[in-house]
Amino acid sequence: MMPIKIETKNLGVSFGEAKAIDGISMKIFANKVTAVIGPSGCGKSTFIRGLNRMNEIVGKAKTSGEVLLDGQNIYSEDFDVVELRRRVGMIFQKPNPFPKSIFDNVAFGPRIHGTHDQESLRKIVETNLKKAVLWEEVSDRLNKSAMDLSGGQQQRLCIARALAVEPEVILMDEPCSALDPIATAKIESLIRTLSQEYTVIIVTHNMQQASRVADYTAFLYLGRLVEFGQTKDIFENPKSEITEKYITGEFG
């Protein structure tokens, strides 16, 4: 039996009257990459934002159901949201480094969480830039602005920044959609490596990307979970006709 890192039970999110996702019950296995696919507006981003309570930032959002992280409901009143977002980090579609130095970007989180010793910060920065496979490209210019890096480097810097606070789960919302194929290949390879240490959930519009990087794939349609299973099964022999039509490009 594979260990479950996150389990959603009947998860629903509404924005005012509009239901973005409804009744999603799904198990996300630890140290695996899970891809969430589906047509635009099907609720993919809302779903993963529901896994670290990012939907709460939007005023009208109302969440129902449960999200269990290691068995604890993250929506219970006593669950610390700051701690939750440390444990469940997020990478966005467009690389969003802070307008600071490369070093300060990675050190930002640890500083907020109370690490100020320069030597410790230096170690954290090096370790996580290495994990994000960026160290060799930037080790001689850590004090240069992060804004001068290429798009692919910026995205890996954002991954290093997310890793620096020692998360357990990494959510990625179309992390390669703004990148060229070479930068995309580097991020995809990185995702596979990261899954040895972290649980990764990736939203992607790119079906081939899902089939390349993910161990498990979930297909969402009109806010509901249509199919979830091993990526091999979803892409070779999907059970649902809607999944078949979507992944073969008959609609979407």
Next chain:
Amino acid sequence: MSRIIDTVLEELSVMLCRMGKLTYETVSLSIKGCLNGTSVYSQVHEMSDALVSMSDQAEDKTFELIARFQPVASDLRTIKSYMKIAYDFARYSRYALDISYINEQFGGLKECEEWISEYIEKMSEKVLNMVRSSVDALRSHNTQLAKSIAKTEEEVDKMYSKYLDKLIEKAPATSKCTISSVLVVRYLERIADHATYVCESVIYLATGEKTTLR
């Protein structure tokens, strides 16, 4: 709106159906030649070469489909199955060529006693039916027809081993007949095997189910 991949898949499907028709004609001609003692080797050779060449073209087409369209789900299963079936059709034709060669080298079955010719004719009918069923099952993606082939395959297998037993009991008058008939039943049995492989591929492409009909 039709997908770009559909046009290329259709081309491949048409190619496979043409192969199916030709493969049936090739096997049928070689068996007829062997039973009647008529020389069909050069004709079967041409047909077989054409099928091998078509199989290579089908393989190239499947690679093109994979490289250009990154197929998944039923598209992927179809491509994988078509590639295997094209190979099976080419194999049918190679065994047909081997059968027609027996006629050239050893004089076919005309050297044999009547019971042997009758036995092999009966076995040939079953095998030709299997070839036809496999081609028809492919054309219509008919899984029921594909599954129905298993029973005949079992019968062909039994006929093959029963024939060997019979030869031990009652040796034919000439060595030529012994060699010819043993080789023919062996090749027929192999063609029957490939017919079941084709049917297994049809079931897989239509349902995703990996079955063994043997």
